[in-house]
Amino acid sequence: MTHQPVSTQETRQLVLGAVAHLLRPLIRLLLSQGITFTVFCDAARAIYVKVADQEFKLPDKPQTDSRVSLLTGIHRREVNRLRNEPVQEITLSPHASMSALLLATWSGHPDYVDEQGAPIPLPRLASKGADRSFEALVQSISKDFRARVVLDEWLRQGVVRVDDGDIVHLMPDAFAQPQEMDEKAFYFGQNIHDHLAATAHNLSGGQPPFLERCVFYDKLSAESINELAAYSRSVGMKALQAVNKRAAELQKRDRDHAAALYRTNFGVYQYSAPEASHEHPQN
Numbered sequence: 001m002t003h004q005p006v007s008t009q010e011t012r013q014l015v016l017g018a019v020a021h022l023l024r025p026l027i028r029l030l031l032s033q034g035i036t037f038t039v040f041c042d043a044a045r046a047i048y049v050k051v052a053d054q055e056f057k058l059p060d061k062p063q064t065d066s067r068v069s070l071l072t073g074i075h076r077r078e079v080n081r082l083r084n085e086p087v088q089e090i091t092l093s094p095h096a097s098m099s100a101l102l103l104a105t106w107s108g109h110p111d112y113v114d115e116q117g118a119p120i121p122l123p124r125l126a127s128k129g130a131d132r133s134f135e136a137l138v139q140s141i142s143k144d145f146r147a148r149v150v151l152d153e154w155l156r157q158g159v160v161r162v163d164d165g166d167i168v169h170l171m172p173d174a175f176a177q178p179q180e181m182d183e184k185a186f187y188f189g190q191n192i193h194d195h196l197a198a199t200a201h202n203l204s205g206g207q208p209p210f211l212e213r214c215v216f217y218d219k220l221s222a223e224s225i226n227e228l229a230a231y232s233r234s235v236g237m238k239a240l241q242a243v244n245k246r247a248a249e250l251q252k253r254d255r256d257h258a259a260a261l262y263r264t265n266f267g268v269y270q271y272s273a274p275e276a277s278h279e280h281p282q283n
Helices: 009-032 037-055 065-072 076-083 094-108 126-132 134-141 147-157 181-203 222-253
Strands: 160-162 167-170
Touching (some): 037 065, 094 134, 094 167, 094 181, 126 134
């Protein structure tokens, strides 16, 4: 989609103020990882050029270094260099990608959930459960990984448990935050990108607007915050499981559809911090 920069000084200041606010936790993360302002600026400069180059083209006209330089304020020689650099993509490791697909299938595919939509326990071995076994489920997703290797890793992470009857149970918190840094970094980039993309679309007047809502309260005690955190986790997990189940059904329906070219992301989050008047702001 092509965008054109049309705004007033007032709206630019409003957006800049909001961006300054949202940058606080990002800068905190960068500093905690030893990433300096200079390194961040180099990354931001490259993204400025890529976005201007790809998304702010004039109709029926080739994009030029001069136009990108005008849009971004970056020198034309630097624009020329950055336009020809490859884009650095974030990727999920094959093991983590397979685990995410396996988790989504077990908790959403009609063959692996009960009448209430909960993941059914699976016999560990195909010799005991045939197609509805943990071993068969892993093989249906990828033949590059042995079921035993996946099971051992999931047991380590607390994603599953195995009972005395050699039955594998998916734990209620299976959708919890991944533990490995490469997975955390991937989902951080993907999820924050998609949330920002949705809000930027809405702020720019994009139609139809994306779902982007929150429940905000202040003047709460620490006890109430803890209670709300537990409640948010409970209802949030139910929402994730319900959307996952429906998405799996629709994906199965669209499997051979030529127009099945879209991706979607639905997420939940909960955050709390002392009010700014009592402590330095944390959000």
